Amino acid sequence: MTIGTLVFGVAFIVALGSAIAMLFARNAVHVALFLVAVQVALALTFLLQGAFFVAAVQIIIYAGAIMVLFLFVVMLLGVDRSEALVEPLPFQRPLALGLGALLAAGILYLAAAGIDAASTITGDGSGALLALNRDPGNVLALARVLFSRYLLPFEATSALLVAAIVGVMVLARRVGSISAVPRISPAEEREVA
Amino acid sequence: MTEVAPSYFLVLAALLFSIGVVGALTRRNAIVIFMFIELMLNAVNLVFVTFSRMWGNLDGQVLVFFVLVVAAAEAVVGLAIILLITRRRESANVDDAHLLRW
Numbered sequence: 001m002t003i004g005t006l007v008f009g010v011a012f013i014v015a016l017g018s019a020i021a022m023l024f025a026r027n028a029v030h031v032a033l034f035l036v037a038v039q040v041a042l043a044l045t046f047l048l049q050g051a052f053f054v055a056a057v058q059i060i061i062y063a064g065a066i067m068v069l070f071l072f073v074v075m076l077l078g079v080d081r082s083e084a085l086v087e088p089l090p091f092q093r094p095l096a097l098g099l100g101a102l103l104a105a106g107i108l109y110l111a112a113a114g115i116d117a118a119s120t121i122t123g124d125g126s127g128a129l130l131a132l133n134r135d136p137g138n139v140l141a142l143a144r145v146l147f148s149r150y151l152l153p154f155e156a157t158s159a160l161l162v163a164a165i166v167g168v169m170v171l172a173r174r175v176g177s178i179s180a181v182p183r184i185s186p187a188e189e190r191e192v193a
Numbered sequence: 194m195t196e197v198a199p200s201y202f203l204v205l206a207a208l209l210f211s212i213g214v215v216g217a218l219t220r221r222n223a224i225v226i227f228m229f230i231e232l233m234l235n236a237v238n239l240v241f242v243t244f245s246r247m248w249g250n251l252d253g254q255v256l257v258f259f260v261l262v263v264a265a266a267e268a269v270v271g272l273a274i275i276l277l278i279t280r281r282r283e284s285a286n287v288d289d290a291h292l293l294r295w
Contacts, residue, residue, distance in 0.1 A: 023215065049245075061261055127249065
């Protein structure tokens with residue numbers, strides 16, 4: 001057993017264990033923290049497969065920026081708010097579990113069949129990727145692909161981001177509420193109390 | 194490069210995706226449902242990176258960037274909508290927002 005196998009085993013156990021813990025965590029903050037653990041373990045598997053830049057981006061953007069946004073909203077809405085335990089549909093939980101298990105079995109079967117088919121054609125192309133990572137380097141090779149073959153989708157994502165920003169600003173604006181609701185100063189609040 | 198076969202990574206991705214589906218179906222808090230959707234996107238990212246390694250080129254790793262951008266935009270807009278619903282209804286429970294249900 002080599003060090004790579006060992007690292008993969010750790011990442012596998014941490015990712016799977018944290019994902020299962022997400023299912024059973026009651027508190028939304030705990031779910032977010034377990035999700036961060038899953039993402040760090042996945043970054044480890046990216047590193048193992050030679051995707052160095054993607055692993056760094058996974059940590060910085062996913063585990064950093066996006067999860068901070070989630071935690072920010074959780075804190076804004078109130079942490080101590082507990083989830084309702086009343087189930088309107090009593091059969092939904094076992095049904096979801098059964099269908100999820102079915103889905104997992106289906107994906108695993110398809111993956112096994114696909115790998116069998118792929119191994120006869122190409123096999124493992126990690127040698128080519130290793131050469132790419134060594135000669136121009138992972139970041140440079142990635143930039144060449146991104147800014148040549150995928151230039152149009154790349155520009156389209158900038159339009160998507162601008163649309164998202166404008167949409168969120170429209171959603172978050174409270175129309176006329178600042179002038180309509182009178183603000184109470186701390187002195188007046190004490191007076192009322 | 195690791196000597197661990199690509200199929201093990203795909204198995205991990207399939208299990209994570211299925212857990213994400215089960216979580217999104219069973220949980221009631223809208224923010225928690227969103228986190229399970231992020232888990233599914235992460236599983237798909239792992240599949241992309243694994244396929245990039247199997248084919249020996251970088252297209253899969255480029256696709257991870259696009260998934261990341263779409264996930265960021267989706268999270269921002271979705272969380273703003275959840276915030277608005279919660280401001281009006283005092284709860285993030287998805288069962289409370291049933292005005293459009295038959």
